[in-house]
Amino acid sequence: MSTASAYSPIASEVLAIAGAPVPRLGFGTYGMSGPGLQETLVSALHHGFRHIDTAQMYQNEADVGAAIRASGIARRDIFVTTKVWVDNYPEKRFSASVDQSLAKLKSDHIDLLLVHWPRGGVSIAEQIDGLNRAVDAGKVRHIGVSNFNADMLQSAIKLSKHPIVTNQVEYHPFLDQSVLLKTVNANATSLMAYCGMAIGRVFDEPVLREIAMRNKRTIAQVVLRWLIQQPHVVALSRTGKPERIADNGRIFDFELSQEDMQAITMLRRPASRIVNPSHLAPAWD
Numbered sequence: 001m002s003t004a005s006a007y008s009p010i011a012s013e014v015l016a017i018a019g020a021p022v023p024r025l026g027f028g029t030y031g032m033s034g035p036g037l038q039e040t041l042v043s044a045l046h047h048g049f050r051h052i053d054t055a056q057m058y059q060n061e062a063d064v065g066a067a068i069r070a071s072g073i074a075r076r077d078i079f080v081t082t083k084v085w086v087d088n089y090p091e092k093r094f095s096a097s098v099d100q101s102l103a104k105l106k107s108d109h110i111d112l113l114l115v116h117w118p119r120g121g122v123s124i125a126e127q128i129d130g131l132n133r134a135v136d137a138g139k140v141r142h143i144g145v146s147n148f149n150a151d152m153l154q155s156a157i158k159l160s161k162h163p164i165v166t167n168q169v170e171y172h173p174f175l176d177q178s179v180l181l182k183t184v185n186a187n188a189t190s191l192m193a194y195c196g197m198a199i200g201r202v203f204d205e206p207v208l209r210e211i212a213m214r215n216k217r218t219i220a221q222v223v224l225r226w227l228i229q230q231p232h233v234v235a236l237s238r239t240g241k242p243e244r245i246a247d248n249g250r251i252f253d254f255e256l257s258q259e260d261m262q263a264i265t266m267l268r269r270p271a272s273r274i275v276n277p278s279h280l281a282p283a284w285d
Helices: 036-045 060-072 091-105 122-137 149-161 177-186 198-204 206-215 218-226 242-249 257-263
Strands: 014-017 020-023 025-028 049-055 077-085 110-115 140-146 164-170 191-194 233-237
Touching: 020 077, 020 110, 020 140, 036 060, 036 218, 036 242, 049 060, 049 110, 060 077, 060 091, 077 091, 091 110, 091 122, 091 177, 110 122, 110 164, 122 140, 122 149, 140 149, 149 164, 149 177, 164 177, 177 191, 198 218, 206 257, 218 233, 218 257
Parallel strands: 025 049, 025 233, 049 077, 077 110, 110 140, 140 164, 164 191, 191 233
Antiparallel strands: 014 020
8 A cells, every 4th residue: 555545534633732733543552562563553654544652661662663664654744652651750861761762763853742650759740840851852842641630630731831732541431531521621631542442341332332333333433433522532543453454544534423422421330440550540530
């Protein structure tokens, strides 16, 4: 396939947050690495994806950089999000870790840099200072946080000289994120949703199956559409199966009815959080 995507609308759908043109649909890379990830990312880019999410902790930034170069698509046309790991939060390590990320990505800038978890041995103020210094140094264009609760997000926004563009958190139909979404909407920032398929739980849900059949879509398409159809929400898609890449990108040519949106929202249940490391996670909302 040529680098001119048959599904280019993926590339054009962006959420403008404080000057940051964040593509509404990104490709997540957690748990993936090596030649397999590189091949998958090249395919995703050729199918129109223009947002790639990685992290220092994933140990695959070099693979992301290699895939971007192999794709033949200009670096300026791809939005890369990466995250500073908690061990690198102290001031003496933060800047050097960003340099290492840039070297692995083989890029002169990071589009969006996040701190990965709020509990990392230094204060939120010091974490946000590190992000701001990265912007001031010209290494990073936009900044945000990951896995912050609503109060922490509010603090980060107040502490930061540069806009906090997103809070990347777990979000799927079974997890109630209404408190955080209110904070996101009130501050005109965004929620970047990971684990949208709830590690496969969505595929066994009768409500989602019925909505997908009626709309002639896959369950994954319905869930991704539900996410990005909400104001200020960005969704990360993740698959290692090439045949699903194109399908997961086809979510911009249909809309869910308000009844379907509400039915999916009502699937939320207590104790549905999946990612919750006790030594890193905050007191969730």
